Amino acid sequence: MTTILSPTLEQMAQGLEERIIFYNVSIILGENNRTDLSLSHQHHNDSFEEVTLFSNIQRTPVGSAMPFFSFPTVLKNLDDFVMPVAFCLGILCTFMLILTFMCTPIKSSALSHYLTALGIADLIYLSCCLLSWVSKRSYDFYNKMGFCQITFFSLLLSRFLSTWYLFAAHAERFVVHFGSCRARKWCSTFRTKCIIIVIFVFSLVGFSHYIWVANVSENKKGGTTCAIMQESIKYIVELGKVEIITAIFLPMILIIAIDVAVCTSIAATYSKTFFSRAQSRKGDGWRGEYKLANSERSNSPSTRSGDATPPPPEFDLSLEKTRATVVVLIAGVIFICLILPASIYRAKILFMSSERPTPQDINMMVFFEECVKFNSIYKFFLYLPFLRAFRHGLLQLFKGRLRRKNDPETYQETSV
Numbered sequence: 001m002t003t004i005l006s007p008t009l010e011q012m013a014q015g016l017e018e019r020i021i022f023y024n025v026s027i028i029l030g031e032n033n034r035t036d037l038s039l040s041h042q043h044h045n046d047s048f049e050e051v052t053l054f055s056n057i058q059r060t061p062v063g064s065a066m067p068f069f070s071f072p073t074v075l076k077n078l079d080d081f082v083m084p085v086a087f088c089l090g091i092l093c094t095f096m097l098i099l100t101f102m103c104t105p106i107k108s109s110a111l112s113h114y115l116t117a118l119g120i121a122d123l124i125y126l127s128c129c130l131l132s133w134v135s136k137r138s139y140d141f142y143n144k145m146g147f148c149q150i151t152f153f154s155l156l157l158s159r160f161l162s163t164w165y166l167f168a169a170h171a172e173r174f175v176v177h178f179g180s181c182r183a184r185k186w187c188s189t190f191r192t193k194c195i196i197i198v199i200f201v202f203s204l205v206g207f208s209h210y211i212w213v214a215n216v217s218e219n220k221k222g223g224t225t226c227a228i229m230q231e232s233i234k235y236i237v238e239l240g241k242v243e244i245i246t247a248i249f250l251p252m253i254l255i256i257a258i259d260v261a262v263c264t265s266i267a268a269t270y271s272k273t274f275f276s277r278a279q280s281r282k283g284d285g286w287r288g289e290y291k292l293a294n295s296e297r298s299n300s301p302s303t304r305s306g307d308a309t310p311p312p313p314e315f316d317l318s319l320e321k322t323r324a325t326v327v328v329l330i331a332g333v334i335f336i337c338l339i340l341p342a343s344i345y346r347a348k349i350l351f352m353s354s355e356r357p358t359p360q361d362i363n364m365m366v367f368f369e370e371c372v373k374f375n376s377i378y379k380f381f382l383y384l385p386f387l388r389a390f391r392h393g394l395l396q397l398f399k400g401r402l403r404r405k406n407d408p409e410t411y412q413e414t415s416v
Contacts, residue, residue: 090377148226
């Protein structure tokens with residue numbers, strides 16, 4: 001079944017600002033008020049329906065019969081049935097992930113702090129998505145004063161934070177593999193916490209203007225709509241060009257570069273090990289002593305304070321250097337695969353002012369934005385099979401044998 005856009009859409013799509021609002025901001029940021037242009041083709045009537053997304057763009061379907069299978073139908077079923085289950089599962093698993101990293105001895109690792117910060121950002125994003133999904137079908141929280149500004153701001157902030165925290169984890173893995181002699185100093189838990197706080201403060205300041213530009217106004221149906229104030233639209237359009245570079249393409253390029261470098265380092269290390277096995281058998285005696293001495297030296301604390309003791313081996317991520325790196329690399333690859341298609345469509349409408357969104361573009365944009373949400377859901381299922389320390393921490397969490405605050409024993413921090 002084909003569709004045509006109403007004259008109202010054609011007129012408003014002639015301006016860059018209107019296209020940005022319709023095609024970019026409404027779909028990406030307004031999770032509750034996301035356009036139903038591509039999802040509501042099942043309403044067969046000759047009247048125009050208002051799209052309550054930051055504009056008065058309208059549409060009308062052509063044809064009187066709805067095919068059994070169509071892309072808009074798939075999108076609607078995805079939004080109605082798959083996404084709520086994914087949101088609830090993602091929130092539950094992410095919450096367990098955060099507790100595991102924060103309340104078990106795994107927290108002594110620097111990498112665990114990045115993964116915890118990444119999990120918190122994902123939890124905020126999924127909570128806002130679930131809130132906006134419920135608002136479309138039950139009580140409308142989203143289009144209320146206060147909820148509108150907080151949700152609008154949280155959606156943007158959490159997506160930015162999750163991207164840069166993932167890059168920070170990649171940078172930590174890069175230092176571990178290429179600066180191993182200084183890794184324990186540069187990748188200490190204290191420096192890690194400082195980096196996390198700096199990224200958060202920078203993001204908080206950079207996105208704080210979205211609290212003031214969002215407003216709740218009445219629409220033609222007599223209800224309320226959370227939208228950007230009209231006088232702020234042109235500034236948001238310009239800022240969108242900066243944000244898509246700093247929040248998506250720049251960290252994406254850096255992540256790809258780090259992935260290539262680290263993969264090359266791991267491949268070179270394992271190839272040397274593989275080809276030197278035959279020769280190493282001749283000197284097993286002194287080589288074994290040399291390896292044991294280096295193992296003891298690498299595990300000795302370089303930033304030990306007080307009477308801190310190393311965490312139990314089953315909770316020490318530093319003993320899973322390669323596995324931890326592989327987990328971060330896989331997360332980076334999944335991030336790029338899920339984010340890149342939607343980012344291309346966003347960049348297309350932001351920087352190519354001579355073109356305007358087609359129904360196919362809108363359908364694909366909605367689909368890819370739904371895929372982006374899975375970037376905040378899968379991480380629990382990635383850590384579980386790869387990280388032995390995470391499995392032990394999760395098991396301890398379920399058994400209820402968490403250490404209390406009055407426990408005098410503290411754990412020495414580990415960096416790799």
